[in-house]
Amino acid sequence: MASILIVEDEPKLAALLADYLAAAGFETRWLADGREVMPAVKAATPDLILLDLMLPGRDGLELCRELRAFTEVPIVMITARVEEIDRLLGLELGADDYICKPFSPREVVAHVKAILRRTRRAAGKAADELGLVIDEAQYRATLHGQVLDLTPVEFRLLRALAAAPGRVFPRDRLLDKLYTDHRVVTDRTVDSHIKNLRRKLAQACPERELIHSVYGVGYKLEL
Template sequence: MMKEKILIVEDEPKLAQLLNDYLEQELYECHTIADGLDVVDWVKAEQPNLILLDLMLPGKDGMSICREIRQFSSLPIIMTTAKVEEIDRLLGLELGADDYICKPYSPREVVARVKAVMRRYKSSPEDEAQQGDVLIDESSYQVSVFGQTLELTPVEFRLFHYLYRHAGQVFSRDQLMDKLYNDGRVVTDRTVDSHIKNLRRKLAAVTEQELIHSVYGVGYRFENI
């Protein structure tokens, strides 16, 4: 059986080696990169299954790398950072990171987070739901519209799935925040608006329709395709 490939982007050699050792014990294939400038080209060539991405790197920072990768891939990204300010966490998630871990952390915690994120990306046929021109696969977090796959982050997928299942209903930002995050994470209205904006753009590219409508003073409503 082919091993799942994890890219560790970390410029602290001892920490990178520690993560490598723990993940290889769990039978993952690991590769480490210390310079941010080398990451995007490697990802395009090797197509890893998950990236552990440090925020502060020489050459190019983790935020910029995450933004570039999200332009061509929805592969799982877990950001690691010693900067604990909420704005950094929010920006990382808005750019498309699937999770974040604050330093100092336990390598066992990292392994557990990696396993949890990987489980969300594994697909099985019974989790697929076909409704008209929309195909939703809950295990792989994939949505196809008119036969075209949308490159959605996990948060965008949950947002689309919830709105689509409740088409025609209006939801406030607070209600949507409760559905997007289930780990007690602190998020703001701006975070929801950012995800809505990205989701609208991706839907418009394949449908040429405005499917998510703003309801002034209330929130958002999804109209069926």
């Protein structure tokens, strides 16, 4: 049973969402304070997060950025702010989708089902069709059965991209995942690592380019 974390400070709305999601077969948890989100996700990562933008304690956009530093769990942002800049900012920070208030609870359930189907299908294709296997315990990756000779930074870069095939990762988000010592580097450092990673992937899969550039934004792993 997929678990959904509802982060919403309106108790009646949160209860309504929980009821509809439970009726659709999902397990739910509810948090009303933004300060509780990070400890809760690190303790037990849900399958999807419904994240309100306006929260007591911590703002939803700030939480989205911090979550994306360590997890690719799908995030659906719930907002009453419909300005285009908020939408763009949220997507750059890693949100998978938006739902604007007021909404129908059935609409939310439909969004949740669609996103979970898409992410599971993408993960399955990465493993089954692409033949990419990432062994985190041994810090090793293979493609079509061929071991990729990756540096630790290249491994973390590939792991981040492969966690959400098709999703565009801005350079600054990728930088957050590459170095564990918080060193100061420019976002163009990512470009250098991407170049080396592409070359190594091409040795195992010369018939297609797997990492694609999105001009002005960043990179994605395309199946």
